[in-house]
Structures are given as C-alpha cells and as structure tokens.
Amino acid sequence: MDASGKKAEWLVALAGNPNSGKTTVFNALTGTRQHTGNYPGVTVEKKEGICRIDGRTLRIVDLPGVYSLTAYSMEELVARRFLLQEKPDVVVDVVDASNLERHLYLAVQLMEMKVPLVLAFNMSDVARQRGLEFDLEQLSALLGAPIVPLVATKGEGIDELKKTIVRCAEQVLPVPAEIRYGPELEEAIGKIESVLDEDHPLIRSYGRRWTALKLLEGDSEIQEQIRSPQVSDVLHQVRQHLTAVFKESPEVLIAERRYGFISGACQETVRQTVLKRQDFSDRMDAVLTHRYAGLPIFAVLMYIVFYLTFQVGAWPQGWLEDGFTYLAQLIGRFWPEGVSGEIKSLLIDGVIAGVGGVVVFLPNILLLFLGIAFLEDSGYMARAAFIMDRLMHRIGLHGKSFIPMLIGFGCSVPAIMATRILEERRTRLATMLVIPLMSCGARITIYGLLIPAFFPAPLRGPMMWLIYLIGIGLAIVCVRLLRSTLLKGESVPFVMELPPYRLPTLRGLLLHMWDRGWLYLRKAGTVILALSVVMWAATRYPRPPKDILPAGESQQRRLELDYSLAGRIGKWMEPAIRPLGFDWKIGTAMIGAAMAKEMFVSQMSIVYSISGEEDLERLREHIRRDYSTLQGFCVMLFCLISTPCVATVAVTRRESGAWKWALLQFGGLTALAYLVTLLVYQGGRLVSFLTA
Amino acid sequence: MESPAEKSVRFLSQVPAGQTVRLVRIAGGHGLTLRLAGMGLVPNVPLEVLRNDSRGQIIVQVKNTKIVLGRGMSEKLEVAPL
Ligand SMILES: Nc1nc2c(ncn2[C@@H]2O[C@H](COP(=O)(O)OP(=O)(O)OP(=O)(O)O)[C@@H](O)[C@H]2O)c(=O)[nH]1
Numbered sequence A: 001m002d003a004s005g006k007k008a009e010w011l012v013a014l015a016g017n018p019n020s021g022k023t024t025v026f027n028a029l030t031g032t033r034q035h036t037g038n039y040p041g042v043t044v045e046k047k048e049g050i051c052r053i054d055g056r057t058l059r060i061v062d063l064p065g066v067y068s069l070t071a072y073s074m075e076e077l078v079a080r081r082f083l084l085q086e087k088p089d090v091v092v093d094v095v096d097a098s099n100l101e102r103h104l105y106l107a108v109q110l111m112e113m114k115v116p117l118v119l120a121f122n123m124s125d126v127a128r129q130r131g132l133e134f135d136l137e138q139l140s141a142l143l144g145a146p147i148v149p150l151v152a153t154k155g156e157g158i159d160e161l162k163k164t165i166v167r168c169a170e171q172v173l174p175v176p177a178e179i180r181y182g183p184e185l186e187e188a189i190g191k192i193e194s195v196l197d198e199d200h201p202l203i204r205s206y207g208r209r210w211t212a213l214k215l216l217e218g219d220s221e222i223q224e225q226i227r228s229p230q231v232s233d234v235l236h237q238v239r240q241h242l243t244a245v246f247k248e249s250p251e252v253l254i255a256e257r258r259y260g261f262i263s264g265a266c267q268e269t270v271r272q273t274v275l276k277r278q279d280f281s282d283r284m285d286a287v288l289t290h291r292y293a294g295l296p297i298f299a300v301l302m303y304i305v306f307y308l309t310f311q312v313g314a315w316p317q318g319w320l321e322d323g324f325t326y327l328a329q330l331i332g333r334f335w336p337e338g339v340s341g342e343i344k345s346l347l348i349d350g351v352i353a354g355v356g357g358v359v360v361f362l363p364n365i366l367l368l369f370l371g372i373a374f375l376e377d378s379g380y381m382a383r384a385a386f387i388m389d390r391l392m393h394r395i396g397l398h399g400k401s402f403i404p405m406l407i408g409f410g411c412s413v414p415a416i417m418a419t420r421i422l423e424e425r426r427t428r429l430a431t432m433l434v435i436p437l438m439s440c441g442a443r444i445t446i447y448g449l450l451i452p453a454f455f456p457a458p459l460r461g462p463m464m465w466l467i468y469l470i471g472i473g474l475a476i477v478c479v480r481l482l483r484s485t486l487l488k489g490e491s492v493p494f495v496m497e498l499p500p501y502r503l504p505t506l507r508g509l510l511l512h513m514w515d516r517g518w519l520y521l522r523k524a525g526t527v528i529l530a531l532s533v534v535m536w537a538a539t540r541y542p543r544p545p546k547d548i549l550p551a552g553e554s555q556q557r558r559l560e561l562d563y564s565l566a567g568r569i570g571k572w573m574e575p576a577i578r579p580l581g582f583d584w585k586i587g588t589a590m591i592g593a594a595m596a597k598e599m600f601v602s603q604m605s606i607v608y609s610i611s612g613e614e615d616l617e618r619l620r621e622h623i624r625r626d627y628s629t630l631q632g633f634c635v636m637l638f639c640l641i642s643t644p645c646v647a648t649v650a651v652t653r654r655e656s657g658a659w660k661w662a663l664l665q666f667g668g669l670t671a672l673a674y675l676v677t678l679l680v681y682q683g684g685r686l687v688s689f690l691t692a
Numbered sequence B: 001m002e003s004p005a006e007k008s009v010r011f012l013s014q015v016p017a018g019q020t021v022r023l024v025r026i027a028g029g030h031g032l033t034l035r036l037a038g039m040g041l042v043p044n045v046p047l048e049v050l051r052n053d054s055r056g057q058i059i060v061q062v063k064n065t066k067i068v069l070g071r072g073m074s075e076k077l078e079v080a081p082l
C-alpha cells in the first residue's frame, strides 16, 4: 500500500455459472491458455494468473463454475470459501448474456454478499444473434453493479473490463440493490436477525441480513459456524411457520423471489427483437440424441477419432522414424575420433533410442487429442453423457461418469481430475478407480510397437479395437464389483445442462492439440530422457571382463546384457513373471512402464539397440525373433491393465483424499493384470499344445 | 375417487415430448431442491419436454437452457398442465 492508501495489487475473482466462459475471460485477461471446453465443469480447480494494467497488478483467480452459493457440491464450496475467506477486492461475475435470467441468479446471490461486483455480459455475439437487446445503463442501475459486454473468444470488451475492475477496486461504486422478499419472509428474516450476535466474525464481514438469509435457506455450513441454541430455536420456529403458510419450504420461496426479482429487472431492460429459437441446436439434437440412432452415431464418432489417431497418424510417424534413424547414422558417421565411445553409445543407444522411440508417436498423440478436443468444444460431450446414461445405470453409475472416462482415452490424469463433476462421492470414487482401464494415449506407443510386429496388416485394426474393448469390459466388471461391495450405494440421478452446439474454431482445436502435444514432448525430454539414461546405464554396466566376450556382435551384446544391472534385476524377478510368458527384458521394461507407460518402448529400444539401427521396424524384427505372438499379446494385455503410472497414482491419492484408494487402484489393477495375463498365457499355451 | 385436480398432477417422467408443463414441486431433499433452483428449476416455471424416450432420462427446456435429467430424477419432479 502506498501513502495514499491505494494498493498497487488487487485480488480479482472470476465467478459464474458453469460454461459461461470464465476460463476464456481468464485467458484473455492473463494471456495464458488454461483449458476451456463447451460443457459444464471443465475447470475443476481454481487457477491463478496475473494481469497488469497502468502500473497496477491484478491477481486473477478463475473459479470453478457454480449455479449458486449453497454448500452442496465441491465446486460450490471451493468458490464460496474463496469468496468468504480470501475476500477478493473485486468479483467479476461472468454471465452468459444470451441466457440472462438463469445466469443472474448467481449474480443476485453475489449482490447479497455485498461483494464488490462487476457483471461481465459474455457471449454478447450469441445474444445479438438471438435478437436480444439490453438497456445496460438501466439494468446496471437496477442491479447496482457495472456491466461490461464481452465476446471473450474474440477479446472484445476485455480492455473495458480491465478498466472497470480497477475502477471498482479503487473507487466506491454503487451499492448493490437489495432484494425484498415480501412481508412474511422479511418478517422471518427480521426475527432471525434480532437474535444474531453482532460480534460474530461472519456477521461483522457479511452483515446480519446475509447471515439470517443463509440460515433461513437452511445452509448447513453457516449453521455450524453460528451454533447458538437461541438462533436454532427461532430458526426452527420461523421455518415451521413459513412452511405452514406457503406449503413450500423457505429455500424454495427464497429462490422463487430471487427469480421474480430478476425477471422484473429483465422485463424493463431486455428486449427480444426477433423471436428465434436456437433451431440449429434443436435439429442437431433430434439426430444426435435420437432414441435409436444416438448410440450408433456415438460409435461412429469414436471410430473416426481412433481412425485418425492410428491410420492417419501412421504417415507422419514414418517420417519421424526416418528422421531419427538418419540422426543416429549421422552421429555414428561423424563421431570425432578420440571422443569416448561411451558417450556416443549414450547418445545413440540411450537418448535417441529411448526418447526417439517415444517421440515418433507424437503424431498419434496429437491426432487423438485433436479428436477429443473436437468432442469437448462442439458440445457433444454432454450429449454423450445423455446417450450413455441408460447403459451406465446398468453398472451402477450414471451418464455423467462417462465424460471423465472419455477423457481417460487421452490421459488418466485430467480424467481423474474431471471426476469432480460427479457430486456423489461413491460414484466418483468408483469412476476414479477404473479410469486407468480406459487405455490412455501413452499406451498407444506399446500397441504401436507390438501390434505390427506380430499381426499382419488386415488384423492390426481389429487387434487395436480388441485391446480397447478388453479395457472397457474390465472397467465395467470392476465398477460393478466396486458398486456392490466397497462402494455400495444407490446411484444418485444426475442433472446436467446441455450447452448449445458450437462449431469449434480451428485455432482453439490446434492450440489444445499443441498444448497436449507439448506436454508429451516435455515428458519425453525430461522424465523419459532421464529414465532412458538410467536404463541405458543399467543395461550397460557393469561390463563383463574382456576375456569372456564371445565373437560376433549380437552374442557380445547378449552377454553384456546378462551381465548388466538390468539383466541381474530382470533375472531376479523372472520366476515371478515367467508364468505370464515374460522374460527378464520385458520385466525390466515393465518397471519402466510403471513410471511412465512410454518407457516400455524406450526400454525395449535400449535393450535391443545395436548402434545405428534405430528404427521401429528393426526393433520389431528383434522382438519377433525373440517372442511368440501369444507373448506379444500378453505384454499388451498386461500393460493395458496393470500399474497405472506414477502420475495417475499421485492424482488419485490427491483427488480421493486418502492413500488407501490410490493403493487399492495400484494394487488391484496390478493383481488383475497378473491374473488375466496368467489365464490368457497359460490358456493360450494349452490351446496351441492341444491343436499342435 | 381422484378429483380432477389431483388427476392432473403427474410426474415429469410421464410427460411426452413436445408438451409444456408447469413445475409444481420437487420431491427431493434440501440439497437437490437448491441445486435445481440454481439451474432455474423452481416451482411454477414452465418446462418444455424435448425428449422423453420413456427410458427415464429426459431433456427439458427451461427458459433458454436445455437440461438433461438422468434416470430417477424425472420421477422426482411433480408437474401440472400450464
Ligand atoms: N460464441 C462465444 N463463445 C464463447 C464466448 N466465450 C466463451 N465461449 C465458448 O464457451 C465455451 C465455454 O467456455 P469456458 O471458458 O470453458 O467456460 P467456463 O465458464 O470456464 O466453464 P467451466 O470451467 O466448465 O465452468 C467454450 O467453448 C468457449 O469457446 C463468447 O464470448 N462467445
């Protein structure tokens, strides 16, 4: 704070209903690229960013979307606690101007908290299209808060918003209007107010009226904080009286009056010039959520996503492979005399083999995330939840659980975060625990290496589907099991807003794709690189004494491997994995895969690397020589089911709030993988024995 | 015998697509009532049923918003003709 009493830094919260465009506004203000999407519940955690204007710093916080400020869902609690405890200097309520009445419901509650409020009328473009005209000046006067029209996606109005935020923080702005609830409710509020203790911190910050109103609404958190027998008595009495008079609970009455106030304000200030329904969305929905056609259409969409990922992704993948082979050869050819051969081996057999083996799958990953981004941005995600509701009910979950599962095909970590959209804890835990069975993008590397190694071209597509379907099938079995044992409970019905369809912008899709791709590359350049170096060393040292080395390069390499640390560890664990058809090489690769799934491929390329031959086809030849098709299949099966990667376990621990769930996930899936692979391998051997 | 007034009270799950009805009451707990209120579902609001395949899940239009009510939820909303 400087001498004039003015701070140079202000805390600004972005609040608003789900899907109103808060994150888009946040990104426009701070110049960041947080994840947005066209369905409610994209942002589940509050995010902070900085925005500078005229020498002042605005600390902007993007809150999860909420419909109101009650204490019933996690998002509401996060948002409300932030507002109550951090006391932001300005709260920007991002409302969807094309859907004003519903969105103002939250604004009214913010007004009642007497927070310094700015209303951002986002989606003004959509409102204009629908023929809505606002008398902003009058509406602003009625609500007692400045209003800034925005089109956040285009950055329109953002400068004005910044200026308004500063003005609101530094000057005293109009007091928000007060809603009157009618004689009976006002009398009840008055009675509660009269028994409230003036010195209670809650009342000192938010006043008697707000506290009394919240108590009358039956807010459990506030009740707990006030905790006075006298207040409880009065509360009980007035609630009973009101219910008797109106045949309606007080909270319903309060909500009705709020909507009444809003519709009164809108009646005077909002004009609809043309009567137009959103018929485009209606027509799309008639087909996409159709009783019979809905499910097949969904299947086709998924097919397209995976076709893109694997079939189209195969071309650029080939170019990248050629690039890495060329790079390895180049280094090999021009390696300066006199510089240690060990460093050359580290570069070629460790770094290029390990990291290159993973990076060649970048195109597939990019395309997979492009597909998912399209589903997210178009508005289809919420429809998928509707379509799948019936099927999901059969396994004790509901349609909304399907959204995180779909995201899980990209990566388990954001998928587990996304389970926050599920209100009920048991449903949420069950969904969280099985998400690793949705085969994630990193596992594509394993299938991409092994399927072409063992299966002829026409069978490759079906094999890929089989693997994915096995994962889904096992997830279904596990959820049913969990829901009838550990996480038993009625499935709570869900409600969800269906956003209007929007044509995703090319820019938005590409940015999203690039962000995910960059994460993948960064992981390859850090975790995978580091682990590759470790693995390289572990497969190279200690070296066997010179005098026992046999002739022939590949024999030499084999002996070196047997002698190395990795070889010894692998040999030690071999008895445990032999029944699954795995040898020590696969065993050590599995250890790598537990850190990050991509490490399987890195590790295999390091184990098999013979300087200068770094392309996948070579690697596949080696693998084909050493293993049977059944073994190859078992490896994929095991990697599909087993040991979620370290990041997944960590995020499960955090989101479930207890180690036991993370350990259950880790242990349970590993045990399941062992069991299934054991059955398949031994069963497969038996069959081939009998038929031979 | 049912009086005509009682007869006209039904649950949202029984309303065929294309019809508009008025929400009368939410037969659910405190939390559900408040949550639905936040989405615009308060007594006396008109609801247009957009999709009802008699399988439980329903899409309704409330003001300008489409809302999916999953299985089991539509049986908790009592409605009456406008
Ligand atoms: N036409 C139009 N679309 C917008 C505008 N602002 C945001 N959108 C789109 O609305 C959708 C939702 O935006 P988000 O920023 O993710 O919304 P949010 O409020 O953060 O949503 P949650 O995190 O789910 O609460 C995205 O598809 C945006 O591209 C706008 O001004 N006009």
Ligand SMILES: [Mg+2]
Residues within 6 Å of the ligand: A022, A023, A024, A035, A036, A042, A043
């Ligand atoms: Mg968001």
